[in-house]
Amino acid sequence: MGDSNPLLSLDEDPVAVEALLRNVFEIVVDEAIQKGSSASEKVCQWKEPEELKQLLDLELRSQGESQEQILERCRAVIHYSVKTSHPRFFNQLFSGLDPHALAGRIITESLNTSQYTYEIAPVFTLMEEEVLKKLRVLVGWSSGDGVFCPGGSISNMYAVNLARYQRYPDCKERGLRALPPLALFTSKECHYSIKKGAAFLGLGTDSVRVVKADERGKMIPEDLERQISLAKAEGTVPFLVSATSGTTVLGAFDPLEAIADVCQRHRLWLHVDAAWGGSVLLSQTHRHLLDGIQRADSVAWNPHKLLTVGLQCSALLLRDTSNLLKRCHGSQASYLFQQDKFYDVALDMGDKVVQCGRHVDCLKLWLMWKAQGGQGLERRVNRAFALARYLVEEMKKREGFELVMEPEFVNVCFWFVPPSLRGKQESPDYSKRLSKVAPMLKERMVKEGSMMISYQPHGPWANFFRVVVANPALTCVDIDFLLNELERLGQDL
Amino acid sequence: MGDSNPLLSLDEDPVAVEALLRNVFEIVVDEAIQKGSSASEKVCQWKEPEELKQLLDLELRSQGESQEQILERCRAVIHYSVKTSHPRFFNQLFSGLDPHALAGRIITESLNTSQYTYEIAPVFTLMEEEVLKKLRVLVGWSSGDGVFCPGGSISNMYAVNLARYQRYPDCKERGLRALPPLALFTSKECHYSIKKGAAFLGLGTDSVRVVKADERGKMIPEDLERQISLAKAEGTVPFLVSATSGTTVLGAFDPLEAIADVCQRHRLWLHVDAAWGGSVLLSQTHRHLLDGIQRADSVAWNPHKLLTVGLQCSALLLRDTSNLLKRCHGSQASYLFQQDKFYDVALDMGDKVVQCGRHVDCLKLWLMWKAQGGQGLERRVNRAFALARYLVEEMKKREGFELVMEPEFVNVCFWFVPPSLRGKQESPDYSKRLSKVAPMLKERMVKEGSMMISYQPHGPWANFFRVVVANPALTCVDIDFLLNELERLGQDL
Ligand SMILES: Cc1ncc(COP(=O)(O)O)c(C=O)c1O
Ligand SMILES: Cc1ncc(COP(=O)(O)O)c(C=O)c1O
Numbered sequence: 001m002g003d004s005n006p007l008l009s010l011d012e013d014p015v016a017v018e019a020l021l022r023n024v025f026e027i028v029v030d031e032a033i034q035k036g037s038s039a040s041e042k043v044c045q046w047k048e049p050e051e052l053k054q055l056l057d058l059e060l061r062s063q064g065e066s067q068e069q070i071l072e073r074c075r076a077v078i079h080y081s082v083k084t085s086h087p088r089f090f091n092q093l094f095s096g097l098d099p100h101a102l103a104g105r106i107i108t109e110s111l112n113t114s115q116y117t118y119e120i121a122p123v124f125t126l127m128e129e130e131v132l133k134k135l136r137v138l139v140g141w142s143s144g145d146g147v148f149c150p151g152g153s154i155s156n157m158y159a160v161n162l163a164r165y166q167r168y169p170d171c172k173e174r175g176l177r178a179l180p181p182l183a184l185f186t187s188k189e190c191h192y193s194i195k196k197g198a199a200f201l202g203l204g205t206d207s208v209r210v211v212k213a214d215e216r217g218k219m220i221p222e223d224l225e226r227q228i229s230l231a232k233a234e235g236t237v238p239f240l241v242s243a244t245s246g247t248t249v250l251g252a253f254d255p256l257e258a259i260a261d262v263c264q265r266h267r268l269w270l271h272v273d274a275a276w277g278g279s280v281l282l283s284q285t286h287r288h289l290l291d292g293i294q295r296a297d298s299v300a301w302n303p304h305k306l307l308t309v310g311l312q313c314s315a316l317l318l319r320d321t322s323n324l325l326k327r328c329h330g331s332q333a334s335y336l337f338q339q340d341k342f343y344d345v346a347l348d349m350g351d352k353v354v355q356c357g358r359h360v361d362c363l364k365l366w367l368m369w370k371a372q373g374g375q376g377l378e379r380r381v382n383r384a385f386a387l388a389r390y391l392v393e394e395m396k397k398r399e400g401f402e403l404v405m406e407p408e409f410v411n412v413c414f415w416f417v418p419p420s421l422r423g424k425q426e427s428p429d430y431s432k433r434l435s436k437v438a439p440m441l442k443e444r445m446v447k448e449g450s451m452m453i454s455y456q457p458h459g460p461w462a463n464f465f466r467v468v469v470a471n472p473a474l475t476c477v478d479i480d481f482l483l484n485e486l487e488r489l490g491q492d493l
Numbered sequence: 494m495g496d497s498n499p500l501l502s503l504d505e506d507p508v509a510v511e512a513l514l515r516n517v518f519e520i521v522v523d524e525a526i527q528k529g530s531s532a533s534e535k536v537c538q539w540k541e542p543e544e545l546k547q548l549l550d551l552e553l554r555s556q557g558e559s560q561e562q563i564l565e566r567c568r569a570v571i572h573y574s575v576k577t578s579h580p581r582f583f584n585q586l587f588s589g590l591d592p593h594a595l596a597g598r599i600i601t602e603s604l605n606t607s608q609y610t611y612e613i614a615p616v617f618t619l620m621e622e623e624v625l626k627k628l629r630v631l632v633g634w635s636s637g638d639g640v641f642c643p644g645g646s647i648s649n650m651y652a653v654n655l656a657r658y659q660r661y662p663d664c665k666e667r668g669l670r671a672l673p674p675l676a677l678f679t680s681k682e683c684h685y686s687i688k689k690g691a692a693f694l695g696l697g698t699d700s701v702r703v704v705k706a707d708e709r710g711k712m713i714p715e716d717l718e719r720q721i722s723l724a725k726a727e728g729t730v731p732f733l734v735s736a737t738s739g740t741t742v743l744g745a746f747d748p749l750e751a752i753a754d755v756c757q758r759h760r761l762w763l764h765v766d767a768a769w770g771g772s773v774l775l776s777q778t779h780r781h782l783l784d785g786i787q788r789a790d791s792v793a794w795n796p797h798k799l800l801t802v803g804l805q806c807s808a809l810l811l812r813d814t815s816n817l818l819k820r821c822h823g824s825q826a827s828y829l830f831q832q833d834k835f836y837d838v839a840l841d842m843g844d845k846v847v848q849c850g851r852h853v854d855c856l857k858l859w860l861m862w863k864a865q866g867g868q869g870l871e872r873r874v875n876r877a878f879a880l881a882r883y884l885v886e887e888m889k890k891r892e893g894f895e896l897v898m899e900p901e902f903v904n905v906c907f908w909f910v911p912p913s914l915r916g917k918q919e920s921p922d923y924s925k926r927l928s929k930v931a932p933m934l935k936e937r938m939v940k941e942g943s944m945m946i947s948y949q950p951h952g953p954w955a956n957f958f959r960v961v962v963a964n965p966a967l968t969c970v971d972i973d974f975l976l977n978e979l980e981r982l983g984q985d986l
Contacts, residue, residue, distance in 0.1 A: 014530075017592045018522055024596040025518050029511055032603040037507075044615075049840060052615055058623040060859065064866035070593065073863060074600060077856065081604050082613045091613060094850075097605070099510045100563065103517040105602040107567060109595060110525040111574050112587070112803045119939070120575045120584060122537075122545055130551040150643035150805075153849045161693055175697025176669045192826040193849055199822075200654055200847045202695020204668025249828050304850070310605045312643075312852045329693075333685040335742050335949040335959070340929075342936040347542060354693045356646045356686055357587075357797070359805045359852075363570065366553065370566060373557035436833075443835035446612070456828035466828070 020067060027074050036083040037097055037473060039481070042449030043086040045079060052080060082452070087471055087478045088485075091452040093248070093276050093305040096471030100371040101309040104364030115148075115358040116336060116350030118343060125347055128362040134369070135301060136317050138281040140294030145318040145325050147352045148361040152275030153193035155300035155316040156242065158354075160184060160197055162298065162318070163240040163269035165328040172328065176202050183231040186242040187211045187219035188459075189252055191273060194242050207236070216405055217252030219243060224262050240269040245290050246277020249458050249466055250404070251411030253277060256292030264295075272296040275314065277409065279306035282374065283381040289408065303365050306384065306410070306470055307377065313361045325352040380472045384410045388469040391479045398483060400490070404461060410469040415462075416441060416486045418493030435462035437493060444489045451485050513560060520567050529576040530590055530966060532974070535942030536579040538572060545573060575945070580964055580971040581978075584945040586741070586769050586798040589964030593864040594802040597857030608641075608851040609829060609843030611836060618840055621855040627862070628794060628808050631774040633787030638811040638818050640845045641854040645768030646686035648793035648809040649735065651847075653677060653690055655791065655811070656733040656762035658821040665821065669695050676724040679735040680704045680712035681952075682745055684766060687735050700729070709898055710745030712736060717755050733762040738783050739770020742951050742959055743897070744904030746770060749785030757788075765789040768807065770902065772799035775867065776874040782901065799877065799903070799963055800870065802857045818845040873965045877903045881962040884972045891976060893983070897954060903962040908955075909934060909979045911986030928955035930986060937982045944978050 035041045047055065056076055065073075083089060085097035118125045132146040149155040164171055168179050176182075182203060186194045188210045195205045209231055212223040228238050241263050243254040256272065263270040272293050278301030280286050281293070293299060297319050304313040318325060330351035337348050350356070369377065388410040395401035395414060400422060404413035418437055424430050438455035445451045455465045467482065528534045540548065549569055558566075576582060578590035611618045625639040642648040657664055661672050669675075675696060679687045681703050688698045702724055705716040721731050734756050736747040749765065756763040765786055771794030773779050774786070786792060790812050797806035811818060823844035830841050843849070862870065881903040888894035888907060893915060897906035911930055917923050931948035938944045948958045960975065 014527055017526065020592050021522060021526070021596060021599075024599060028599055028603045029514060032600065033510065033514070034507055036604075047615065049611065049615070049619060049837070053619055056616065056619065058620055058859070060623065060627045060862045060867065062867040064869045065863050067864075070596075070860065070864050073860065074596065077600060077616055077860075078604065081616045082606060084604065084606050084613065092607070094605070094607075097603075099513050102602060103514060103563075103567065106514075106517060106521055106599055107525065107570060109598040109602060109803060110521045110529075110590075111571065111577065112590070113575060113577050114585070114587075114804055118542065120577065120945070122540065122542070123549065123570055123574045126542060126546055126549065127551055130553065134553045150647075150852070151848045151850050153847060154643075157693075157847070171695070171697060172692045173697050173699050175674075175691075175700055176695040177672075177674055178697070179670075181668075181670055191849070192824045193847075196822065196824050196847045198668075199665045200650075201693065202664070202669040204664060204666050204671070206666050207668055302850075310602060311607055311850050329689065331685045331689050334951065335947065338932070338949055338956075340932045340956070342932060342939075344542070354646060354650070354686075354689045355644045356684070357644050357795075357804050359643070366551070367563065367566065367570075369553045370558050371560075371563050374553065374555040376557045439831070439833045439835060446835075452613070454828065456831055458827065463831075463833070 023071050024074055027071065027078065031075060031078040033097065037085045037087065039087050039478065043088045043452050044082040044446060044449050046447045046449065047080060055080065085471070087473055088451040088481065089471065090467045090469070090482065091454045093468055094308065094311065094470060095468065096308045096473055098308045098368050098472065100368040101364040104367035105310050108360045108363050113360060115360055116348065116356065118347035119341070121360065124360045124362060125349060127366050128349070131362045131366050132315060132317065135315050139299055139317055141319055143321050145320050146316055147325060147349065149314050149316050150312050150359065152191070152273070152300050152302045152314045153196060155275070155314045156191070156193045156271070156273055157197035157201060158316045159242070159271040159298040159300065160201055160240060162324055162328050163271065166269065166324060167239050181236040182207055183209050183236040183238045184240040184242065185209045185211055185224055185227055185238065187213045187244065187254060189213045189217040189247040189250060190242060190244050191248050191275065213252070217247050217250035219254040219259060221255060221258035221262055224259060228262070228266055238266060238268055240271055242271045242273055245272055245274035245293065246280070246409055248276060249411065249456060250413060251407055251409030253289040253408065256290060256295065260292050260295035269298070270296045271298045271300070273300050275300050275302040276305050279303065279381055282378045284378065285382055286385055306381065307365070308470070308472055309364045309368055312359070313365055329354050383472070384469050387474055387476070387479060388412055390476055391467065391469060391482070394479060394483055400487065401483070404464050412467045412469065413464055415464045416490055418490040420493060431462045437490065438463040438465055440493065441486065441489050445485070451482060516564050517567055520564065520571065524568060524571040526590065530578045530580065532580050532971065536581045536945050537575040537939060537942050539940045539942065540573060548573065578964070580966055581944040581974065582964065583960045583962070583975065584947045586961055587801065587804065587963060588961065589801045589966055591801045591861050591965065594857040594861040597860035598803050601853045601856050606853060608853055609841065609849065611840035612834070614853065617853045617855060618842060620859050621842070624855045624859050625808060625810065629810050632792055632810055634812055636814050638813050640809055640818060640842065642807050642809050643805050643852065645684070645766070645793050645795045645807045646689060648768070648807045649686045649764070649766055650690035650694060651809045652735070652764040652791040652793065653694055653733060655817055655821050656764065659762065659817060660732050674729040675700055676702050676729040676731045677733040677735065678702045678704055678717055678720055678731065680706045680737065680747060682706045682710040682740040682743060683735060683737050684741050684768065687766070706745070710740050710743035712747040712752060714748060714751035714755055717752060721755070721759055731759060731761055733764055735764045735766055738765055738767035738786065739773070739902055741769060742904065742949060743906060744900055744902030746782040746901065749783060749788065753785050753788035762791070763789045764791045764793070766793050768793050768795040769798050772796065772874055775871045777871065778875055779878055796858050799874065800858070801963070801965055802861055805852070806854045806858055822847050876965070877962050880967055880969070880972060881905055883969055884960065884962060884975070887972065887976055893980065894976070897957050905960045905962065906957055908957045909983055911983040913986060924955045930983065931956040931958055933986065934979065934982050938978065944975060
């Protein structure tokens with residue numbers, strides 16, 4: 001060990017490190033960014049798993065590989081990956097590429113730190129605070145608390161955990177067995193993370209009382225009231241309502257004012273799952289969809305969805321100013337949160353979370369916001385609404401497109417009715433045959449790599465498509481393409 | 494909306510996107526990577542929070558900013574951030590920069606997808622499987638299951654949730670109230686995430702029974718046996734033991750064989766928290782420290798620590814082959830996991846987790862492994878052990894360094910005894926005065942930006958330093974610097 005050389009050839013040689021990264025960066029720019037967002041390229045390169053395994057040669061061996069081989073591997077990984085920033089990727093609640101956000105992500109990865117202490121994340125500790133403050137202001141709060149979580153599902157869990165802790169601080173030490181049976185309420189259109197969260201948090205999925213939604217997918221406050229009475233009558237203690245602003249499939253916004261009234265009456269914690277719809281708060285034109293959100297106790301909001309900042313970026317926002325987050329999750333580990341530090345340890349955020357190491361998720365959003373300004377982001381949100389509207393109007397002009405409902409958000413749900421089924425609505429196997437159309441079209445589009453749209457059965461409805469208009473690079477040309485392409489792919493059905 | 498122009502000036506113009514990213518990349522290479530890992534630069538630029546806020550101008554406004562301003566901001570963010578890849582960053586259980594892992598991270602960010610379905614993450618679905626398989630083989634399992642979680646804390650929670658579900662599948666629906674009171678066991682040296690997890694999962698921190706550790710920080714199996722009897726006598730049902738391979742502060746390895754014997758006798762789920770020490774499995778020379786790990790039911794292992802792949806990368810590995818993970822966490826959301834897909838939906842991993850969107854954490858590890866080979870990684874682990882040993886031996890040659898104990902891993906815990914305290918061990922206020930030394934030295938090193946080492950009080954011990962030898966770029970020169978620098982900073986104390 002007397003030598004003073006580091007272990008790795010690349011580490012010895014900053015020039016080699018730089019050369020590698022430069023080469024990789026060129027590949028990323030050409031293959032992932034330029035081609036990946038070019039309408040003239042494929043959105044995906046479908047391969048069967050077995051073939052793809054062969055092509056990628058995934059096995060990890062003892063022997064290392066040459067730089068040339070590694071660069072080839074980078075190319076292959078990108079080539080066979082789905083291009084989520086492609087203008088024909090309509091498949092998920094995220095799509096598109098914001099270059100400033102990507103710049104923020106690259107800086108984040110190169111700095112590689114953890115959000116737990118000011119000591120090792122001074123910039124990001126202050127930045128996270130500032131970004132959360134801004135999001136809270138949009139919710140309508142001039143004070144409060146919050147933290148970025150690894151996804152909306154976990155943000156939702158935080159809300160549930162905080163609500164029960166606030167009511168029964170005992171449960172932190174003594175657990176749920178020391179508590180009466182609890183009940184929480186959400187609509188049948190809610191995201192599945194509410195049930196997953198209830199199971200994970202030890203409440204059990206039975207503790208989730210499902211409230212009816214109207215034909216547009218909005219929670220019915222009267223049924224909420226009814227469910228609360230029912231739960232009480234059954235001997236359980238209602239403690240939380242999770243309303244949804246922007247449901248996953250239909251894009252519905254629950255009536256928050258009416259729900260807040262119910263919560264107030266029964267003294268229930270109001271959580272708003274605005275993972276998807278939260279970004280609408282940026283738009284003066286459309287933010288009325290979330291009227292009442294300022295009455296919530298907590299809000300989950302994922303900028304990684306509509307704001308295109310990249311996975312993962314999910315804010316949990318709280319109205320609380322009593323340090324509930326730290327009291328609920330803190331454990332005062334002495335090796336990380338020493339009390340005799342030379343700076344104000346209130347800055348250390350690590351004890352607000354149930355994680356230890358925590359990825360920096362604020363920089364990409366901050367940098368994008370700085371570049372676009374609130375105005376730029378507002379224009380983007382308005383533009384997505386307008387393009388979704390354009391899609392709907394164009395559909396109405398064409399045969400074979402049937403809306404599930406008029407959208408109020410950027411989820412456009414519809415059936416493509418192929419020629420052989422048009423006018424056959426009355427035939428007894430219509431619904432069964434219709435439900436086969438979307439999977440078939442999906443297979444065709446994916447295998448051709450021309451487009452990606454998700455479909456699902458939902459409630460009483462046979463498989464329908466859900467187009468999500470979220471990519472800020474979209475134009476009417478892309479929307480026209482989508483319609484033409486569905487017609488082309490489905491003409492023989 | 495008749496126009497066919499996208500919203501954003503940058504989006505209109507692939508050339509501008511490319512120019513921005515190129516400029517940012519240059520800044521990253523110069524400021525974060527080259528300077529960030531150069532011993533002649535500072536490891537941190539300490540600023541008081543108020544001053545730093547001013548310098549960064551964090552506020553988010555309506556108006557966007559010019560590209561020039563944005564690039565200036567990128568420079569500032571990097572400048573004031575702590576350089577965790579710097580050879581004088583000894584502060585956490587991660588340090589250093591692997592260029593291939595960084596390349597993998599940049600590709601991951603540019604592709605921006607989620608791990609939930611094969612449909613949108615074909616490459617990463619197969620790759621995650623392959624990487625997990627490789628990690629399982631190192632544990633000693635030829636089959637099994639697993640998933641990457643956002644950090645070791647959450648991996649640990651998964652283990653606890655799986656263990657209780659396996660024993661009481663009912664709890665998923667009915668919650669903990671339907672179960673007898675449960676007890677889990679871990680040593681007093683365990684990571685704080687075990688208690689945080691117990692609270693979050695609704696078990697309560699009281700359900701965590703703390704087992705004694707010996708003077709080296711290893712769990713005492715006889716005391717485990719005793720605690721189990723005690724818990725049973727108190728009417729609780731033991732269900733899990735969490736042993737630690739590589740404790741956070743002392744770097745201790747619990748005796749897994751003896752603990753596995755106890756678990757077998759009492760039919761308890763054995764979880765091994767190898768978040769820190771798991772990477773030692775790569776070394777033929779040192780992997781004996783984890784002997785018995787193949788008898789575990791679950792293992793948490795964070796390649797983002799010793800293997801330097803970057804936050805976050807934490808694998809939860811399972812011996813189970815009965816699809817426990819999916820049964821425990823699944824909710825079969827029809828909008829994501831359609832059963833009539835045209836490919837084998839068993840490939841979709843989304844229902845193995847309690848998250849919905851899930852960041853891709855496998856590529857960076859896979860790419861680094863391909864480049865280094867298992868051999869290269871093994872050399873790195875061995876090298877870290879050897880350098881830690883070098884540090885210990887050099888300390889012994891100098892006055893004023895007192896080891897807390899001989900390390901068996903790469904955590905080197907010691908006191909720096911300044912000149913005024915040497916030979917005063919017997920004085921009544923020795924310990925009190927000694928405990929002031931580390932915080933004072935820490936303040937000095939951080940304000941000068943010369944080095945970062947964490948300190949903590951621990952058990953009976955006054956504040957001591959914990960140097961973590963993890964950065965693969967370290968050489969003996971850096972270790973010598975560390976010792977000299979402590980002497981220099983502490984010479985007047
Ligand atoms: C309404 C809603 N809530 C929560 C989530 C979960 O967010 P994440 O995927 O970040 O866990 C989603 C995801 O689609 C969602 O649509
Ligand atoms: C032994 C041990 N387990 C678990 C963890 C938690 O890992 P993470 O920070 O990824 O949550 C740590 C973190 O330092 C640790 O040292």
